[in-house]
Structure formats: structure tokens, C-alpha cells
Amino acid sequence: MSEKRKIRIRPVPHPFRAMLAICSDLDETPDGKTYFDIVRFFNSRGSTPLGDGVDLEVGNSIYFDMPAGHFSYWNTDDTYRSMIRACIQSGHIDCLHSFGDLAATRFHAERALSELERNNYRLKVWADHAVAPTNFGHDIMKGHGDDPHHPAYHADLTYKHGIRYVWRGRVTSVIGQNTNLSLRGIFNVRHPVKSADTLLRESLKRALGMARNKKYLLHASNDIMRKVTLLDGTSVHEFMRCNPHWGGVSCGDRGDRIDQVITRKFLDRLAGRGGSCILYTHLGKSGSKPFFDKRVVSAFRLLSEYHHNGRILVTTTGRLLDYTMLIDLLNEALESNTGKISDETSFVSSVGQCARDIGCRVHGLTIDLPAGLSGEHIIGNGCFSNLTMKRVEIDGRVRLATEWPRLQLPDIG
Numbered sequence: 001m002s003e004k005r006k007i008r009i010r011p012v013p014h015p016f017r018a019m020l021a022i023c024s025d026l027d028e029t030p031d032g033k034t035y036f037d038i039v040r041f042f043n044s045r046g047s048t049p050l051g052d053g054v055d056l057e058v059g060n061s062i063y064f065d066m067p068a069g070h071f072s073y074w075n076t077d078d079t080y081r082s083m084i085r086a087c088i089q090s091g092h093i094d095c096l097h098s099f100g101d102l103a104a105t106r107f108h109a110e111r112a113l114s115e116l117e118r119n120n121y122r123l124k125v126w127a128d129h130a131v132a133p134t135n136f137g138h139d140i141m142k143g144h145g146d147d148p149h150h151p152a153y154h155a156d157l158t159y160k161h162g163i164r165y166v167w168r169g170r171v172t173s174v175i176g177q178n179t180n181l182s183l184r185g186i187f188n189v190r191h192p193v194k195s196a197d198t199l200l201r202e203s204l205k206r207a208l209g210m211a212r213n214k215k216y217l218l219h220a221s222n223d224i225m226r227k228v229t230l231l232d233g234t235s236v237h238e239f240m241r242c243n244p245h246w247g248g249v250s251c252g253d254r255g256d257r258i259d260q261v262i263t264r265k266f267l268d269r270l271a272g273r274g275g276s277c278i279l280y281t282h283l284g285k286s287g288s289k290p291f292f293d294k295r296v297v298s299a300f301r302l303l304s305e306y307h308h309n310g311r312i313l314v315t316t317t318g319r320l321l322d323y324t325m326l327i328d329l330l331n332e333a334l335e336s337n338t339g340k341i342s343d344e345t346s347f348v349s350s351v352g353q354c355a356r357d358i359g360c361r362v363h364g365l366t367i368d369l370p371a372g373l374s375g376e377h378i379i380g381n382g383c384f385s386n387l388t389m390k391r392v393e394i395d396g397r398v399r400l401a402t403e404w405p406r407l408q409l410p411d412i413g
């Protein structure tokens with residue numbers, strides 16, 4: 001089949017140019033009130049103590065065994081625990097941030113997972129935390145979670161629970177993953193010395209990755225995730241986060257400095273490059289009073305503007321990764337079966353199979369059909385049932401896009 005006869009999958013859902021997930025570790029979030037004020041501020045339009053909601057889709061993370069004074073599942077009360085569970089079910093809490101500093105054994109993992117599974121709540125994303133014993137990363141995060149000979153071993157349990165995407169400490173300054181590697185946008189003329197240092201560090205990570213240093217393979221490819229095998233043989237996908245602050249990846253990774261990261265320059269660059277970004281931050285770390293000061297609130301309003309004008313799709317980490325997996329699998333299928341996926345019917349069965357393999361819905365899937373294909377079989381197929389499919393014509397070709405339904409925020413008071 002000639003090139004122009006191929007079905008093409010758009011890397012980002014129509015009509016957006018890029019995707020972004022705010023992936024916040026909950027470290028230092030003082031209490032349940034603050035935690036859920038943040039959830040409401042992002043995911044509603046209503047009035048909140050942090051200001052009027054910015055009407056986005058932003059997830060949060062949770063851990064279990066933490067010292068007193070740190071908001072966590074076991075540290076809080078039944079009311080907040082039920083709110084946590086409701087937000088896990090709705091997808092607004094989508095990330096397990098290790099089992100916590102005090103989780104040192106498999107027992108802690110078993111206890112936390114059975115608490116979730118008691119009500120059939122599942123988490124799919126894992127992010128290592130500080131140097132928690134249950135972490136997966138050995139080099140940066142000093143974890144033992146995948147070492148079958150260590151008391152903190154739990155990889156088999158967490159995989160069985162549903163964890164498929166794992167963050168093990170990789171952070172980049174490069175704006176936009178899943179697109180070509182470009183270091184532009186890191187150097188800042190107002191901070192020449194420090195930003196040149198950040199640029200140099202990123203170049204070094206890339207060079208080490210090119211030399212097959214395992215720690216920096218993602219930096220070399222600039223992919224947002226890659227398949228990895230954990231120490232016990234468990235197969236998962238490791239993802240990379242980004243924080244493009246001119247001072248380095250850990251310089252602006254806090255709630256009270258996020259206005260130095262979410263800037264018009266950053267968002268324009270991301271939209272212009274058409275990539276995906278999982279933004280590395282800790283929104284609960286905030287020395288400012290009020291909790292999000294004016295500058296921070298303005299930064300989130302700016303992000304909301306880019307989302308609502310159709311330039312950057314803002315979503316949760318889990319949904320961004322599911323979408324990436326879906327189009328990766330479909331592209332693989334298209335490449336390896338060029339002869340088979342030649343029409344709408346065979347394409348639809350591939351989509352259905354890929355979505356089942358990942359355990360996700362076909363939200364946002366955007367496909368450009370070759371000239372001559374009408375899309376009738378795709379639109380009429382059951383695998384897209386309950387989803388509205390948009391049909392637009394671009395340069396004489398049909399583009400079909402399934403909707404991206406927003407997650408519904410549960411009633412959390």
C-alpha cells in the first residue's frame with residue numbers, strides 16, 4: 001500500500017496541538033482540607049478557598065504510611081479516606097506515590113492494596129517518592145520494591161493490583177516529549193549562568209543516554225515512556241517527567257514556584273512542538289500565604305486558557321499515558337500489518353484489541369483516513385459505542401475523532 005493510502009493516527013487528540021499532565025507528588029501537603037481544596041480548585045469552576053476553580057482536569061497522588069503531620073491515607077480520618085476513595089474511582093487521584101516513608105515491608109504494601117481492592121479501587125500509575133524503601137528505582141530513588149530478596153518487595157502484588165506505569169526518578173528539562181529532542185527553550189537570557197548549567201546537564205544526560213547508559217535512555221530518545229523489566233521480571237512502562245525551570249529540574253518543582261514554570265513561553269513552545277509533557281511538581285510544597293498566591297493562580301488560569309482555546313489538552317497522568325500507549329500500539333499494528341489494516345473494518349478491530357490490551361477507553365483517538373475512505377464502518381462500529389465521533393474534512397481527507405469526555409468530579413463536599 002502506498003504511503004498516502006495509510007490510515008494515520010494523530011499523536012494528540014483533535015483539535016489540540018499538545019498534551020500536558022500536572023503530575024504532583026503530594027509531599028508536605030499539610031492536611032486533607034488543603035489536599036481537597038487543590039483538587040476542587042483544578043477540577044471545578046466553583047468558588048474555592050484558593051480562588052475560583054480553573055476548570056481543568058488535573059490528577060493527584062496518594063501514599064499510605066507516613067509520619068504524623070504528612071497527609072496520607074492512614075494518617076487522615078474516615079471522612080477524608082472516603083473522599084480519597086471517591087477520587088480514585090473518578091480518576092482524579094491516579095498515582096500511587098510509593099507506599100510512604102514508613103512502609104518498609106511487604107506487609108505494608110499488602111495492607112494498602114487490600115484496602116483499595118476491598119472496594120475494587122485500582123491505581124495504574126506509580127511514582128517513586130524520596131528514598132522510600134518500596135520505590136522501584138535503584139539508581140536515583142534507592143528502592144527495593146522489585147527485589148524479591150528484600151523485605152520491601154511488592155512488585156508482583158502491585159502489578160497484580162493494576163500498576164502499569166512507573167516513574168523511577170527520570171526528569172528532563174526538554175519541553176515536549178514524544179517529539180524530536182530539542183534543547184531550545186531551556187536557556188534564559190535573564191539567568192544566563194544558571195540556565196547554561198541546566199542546558200549543559202541536559203546535554204550530558206542525552207550524551208550518556210546515546211552511549212546506552214541505562215539511567216538516561218529516555219533522555220536520549222525523548223520518548224515519554226519505554227518498556228522496562230523490573231528486577232523480578234515484571235514488565236511495566238517507565239515514564240519520564242519534565243520540569244523546564246531555567247534553574248534545573250528541581251528548582252521550580254513546588255506549588256509556590258510553579259508560576260516560574262507554567263509561563264506563556266513554555267506553553268507556546270510545547271504547543272508549537274506538538275509534544276506531550278508530564279509536569280514534575282509538588283503542589284503541596286508551598287510557603288506562600290495564601291496557599292496559592294496571586295502569581296500561582298494566574299499561571300493556572302493561563303494554562304486553563306490554553307486548554308479551553310484548544311491548544312493544549314490538560315489531563316491526568318494516567319489518561320495521558322493510556323492515550324500514548326493506545327496510539328503506540330496502533331501505530332505498531334499499522335506498521336507491521338500494512339497489508340491487513342487496509343480498510344476501516346480491520347482498523348476498528350485493531351483499535352478494539354489494543355484498547356482491551358491496555359484496559360482503557362478509546363477516548364480522543366484521532367485518525368486521518370486515506371482519500372477514498374469514508375469512515376462509515378468506523379463510525380458505525382460498536383467499539384466506539386457511547387462515544388461521540390466527530391468527522392471533519394481536512395485537505396480532502398476525512399478526519400475522525402472520538403470525544404475526550406472530562407472526568408466527573410465526585411461530590412467531595
Ligand SMILES: [Zn+2]
Nearest residue numbers: 025027129130
Ligand atoms: Zn515524594
